[in-house]
Amino acid sequence: MDADRIALLLPEVYRRALVAGSPLDGILHVMAAQHAPVEGVLHRFPEVFDPYLTPDRFVTYLARWVDLLGWLEDEDGELATGNGRLRVLVAASAELARRRGTAAGLRTALTLALGVPGVEVDDLVPGPDDEPVPFLVRVTVPAEAAEHAELVERIVREEKPAHVVAEVVYLGGPPDGDG
Template sequence: MKRTDIERLLPEVFQRAIEGGSPLLTLLEVMEALPAPDEAVLDQLDAFFDPYRAPDAFVPFLASWVDLERFLQGVPATSATQAAPSWPSGMGRLRELIAAVPFLAQWRGTAKGLLRFLETATGVQGFTIEEQVPGSDGLPRPFHLRVRAPHEAAPYRAMIEQIIESEKPAYVTYELEMVENPEGRPPSS
């Protein structure tokens, strides 16, 4: 609220006492300045709810709203002076993952959803999921998956395992393989 707007709210006797250098003028200027930071935040409130425009410190909070905080490393920040919890593949990947949550929720428990989750979380393309994994007798093992991850995703192995554990159906077992060429494509040069 501007100083002139505040002045109009004062009784007339106070309005006449406002002069340059008076304590009342100083008080009105302070009253104008105090809510300015809050008003600036309120003017751009919609940015806080957009994972691409939210301040970095707010993104982990957004992640908690969409049930992704279980994947954040470390203890959540409790004050503005502490660093926000880190996402293994970077803040940009976490922003992408938050934006992908509607799709991921719709496809949770499916190979399609798990692939999208892994590729979005790591930023690495080329994951494959085998659902008909042969056992030692040559027959498909029931309720078992083989997830093949590109070698480039190796630094994120712990996160990948955590995602698979969390996103696969509870009754399904899995094995994770880090492979040089998961889809059988010729290596790119």
Template sequence: MRSAELVQLLPNVFQRAPQMGRRWKVLLEAMEGFHAPSEAALAELDALFDPRRTPDGFVSFLARWMDLELPVTTGLGRLRELVAAGAELSQWRGTARGLLLFLSTATGRRDFELDECVLGPDGVPRAFHICLRAPEELLPHRVLLEHIIDLEKPAYVTYELHFTASEAVGQGRR
């Protein structure tokens, strides 16, 4: 806030005081200096809540707000993308589309395959059971993938997670 703006906020008696000279000018400059850090922070407040522009240390805080406390081993950039996609992920929670979207956002890969009709040893489809195939390059991130599957699948659904060579995994169904 500039000195001229500060004077406008003061009572009338003080607004006429600029004729007092140097002391008044120094006091107004000091007040202006006290406001500068707050104004700078407020000018960039929107960046603080944008997961793609926020400082690195604030991303995990935003992730907690979005209920995304995950062991994200794929990097800070992926966590930023998860937070940015939080509303859409929430909208599709508990669906095959939501699970695949979550996995793709968390890993940056789109080559997951979800089979919702898994046959049992007797050849009969297993009720409430899914099989998810992921590229073998994601094997080091198995804990993350299992955590996401546990969060996103309905509670009554069981699952298998298999890692396959990239060329064997097709484009995941959406």
């Protein structure tokens, strides 16, 4: 807010006494200078909540707001696949929350978190009699994401319904390379 706009907020008696170069004029200019940094922040305020524009140090804070804390490596807010992936997840958090507990939601969450295509979630896993096993889902993860097995396990644990058992299968063998 500049000095002229601040002057409009003053009582009429002060405005009539306002003369360029007077002590009152100086005070108004000092007030305007003191407001400038705060107004600059307020002008850029929407950027703070945009996960693609916010500073790196604030992405973790946004992730906590949208319930992604359990996906992070530690309290410092590191996602195993990087800050760029975390920004994508925060941006998609409303859609992820809407689809939480569904096969499509789990597939989307894993695909966005890992940054690799080809994640499959099968909620009709056939049993020995070729009938679907109730309350069982099979999550198939591409081999290139095997290095992030801990992240996959955390996301599956948090995103699947509580009454469902999930098995995670890595294409090309287990994540530790034993098969």
